Amino acid sequence: MSATTEPRPPAAARTEPPRGGGRPSAPARTRWRRSRRRTSLLLQAVMALMVLYTLLPLYWLAVNSTKTNGELFTSNGLWFGSEFALWDNIVTTVTYQDGIYLTWLFNTALYSVAGAVGATLICALGGYALAKFDFPGKRAVRAVVFGAITIPATALAIPTFLLFAELGITDTRLAIIIPALVSPFGLYLMTVYAADSVPDSLLEAARIDGAGAWTTFWRVAFRLLAPGVATVLLFNLVHTWNNYFLPLIMLSDPTLYPLTVGLNQLNSQVTTGANLEPVYNVVLTGSLLAIVPLIVSFLFLQRYWQSGLAAGSVKQ
């Protein structure tokens, strides 16, 4: 904990991209490539078509969230109606059934943040240990956990429900948060990342200066792991935010629903006519509001998830 154990500033860590993180370190190469390539109209057109395909539904959703229920049926689906009712729709959405939408939004945020922060810390600790320590049973742990990457989360949903029903914790918040804490793929990513970005020499130096394993992790390794941590955090966040199958089977109390389950319940009400008021505008505007936080965080955290993708895709 003396001055020499101070980690390098975070900026220094970023100069060491994860394995395969070519993007930040390849300006020279890009220049070389660009200098001899001219824009190809054909390739440009293919990409434009693909962007049109991916963005058109989002555009459709945004446009139709500005319409009243009546105009949804009478106006052109790809253009605005005569009335711009987005604000009214938002108010209707958040006040519908005593503000149930805001409860769902809160639940989604709670499950995602608690699950993702917890899972990421657990993966950072575990990945660091698997990359940098030798301990009895390490090979077995690696084999079992990495093998579990191929076990699909949805295949676990019903077994987890059955176990949790036996334990009496279905229909509680814990029933969603506990499964969200487990991320074998996150552990794998952190192991790869720790092996590449935490130099043994630095750990050795910390040790010689008398820092314990715990101090070394928090004061030295964790800062070097920051970009990997951000990636795993973001992906766990998205995973829980988008999760549907598990909460669908775990929860029966609507005030515990996340957005995904709540929105689909609203939708099946309006489409089957079980609900007296046809609230298409609530379903559409609610859907739009549900994706805005994720799109914003993706745009802000681009550099992290892009380098993280590189770390995950090149090895294995």
Add this chain to the structure above:
Amino acid sequence: MSTAPPAALRHPARRRRRDWTGLVFVTPFLVVFTVGIVAPLVYASGLSLFRDQLIGGRSFVGLGNYAEALTDARFLEGLSRVALFLGVQVPIMIGLALLAALILDSGRVRAMRFMRIGIFMPYAVPSVVAALMWGFMYGDRFGLVAQLNEATGAALPSPLSSTWVLAAIGNVVTWEFVGYNMLILYAALRAVPEELYEAAAIDGAGEVRVALSIKIPALRPALWVATLFSIIGSFQLFNEPNVLQSLAPAAISTYYTPNMYAYQLAFNANQVTYSAAVAVLLGAITVIVAYVAQRLTERGNRR
């Protein structure tokens, strides 16, 4: 490190000596892994060996539930449907993702950043919202297909008809994940050593030749990761058909996919132990297919 005492140099494995510290660091993961994966699988596997009867209650039937599932027409129908889905949707999606990644990497398009983010964006959309959105666009109430038919007098078939609904689901899944796969492949392409391209340029290789001989072989591991996740996703198909079901109840049955069948058994048919068997069996089939696919890829790599 030049200041390290000689003793440490003579024993470079000193920090790596076997002790329990690492295990302490992994313990939180092992705890949640046990509670979240091992215990549910063990419990459900155990439960799947029993059967509930109206008379006599729960009785041990050994592998009876599994034998029943393997001859259950509904389970097999769902399984063959997701196999068909896997065979058609996954190649299309990975092919589009590969094409987009190669185009991005060629550096021959403008507005690259916008294109990259734009194609990736659907990944941020929950599958429920994606299915709701596409469902409305497919639908005949205020959907685009209906409006197109009305405006042009065309007679496009409804995507929600039983003939087309699987393709309609395939479109939603492709839409959701094409950008994610594109970025995985693109990231791998950026990691190809520059010298390879320089050597190819000196040898006079054209761009198509470079793509076929350098880029695609270099992409093998990344292609494998993308395919693996797509295989798993196909077998586990649930969210999209479940959401579209309320729009197309005639076209999407309650046993449309194996996962929907397991859900139906557990929550509507009250056959919990049989549902456990179906879930465990489906998970096992998924892992086996993924494993076989991996072995085939490895053999291909060695060649």
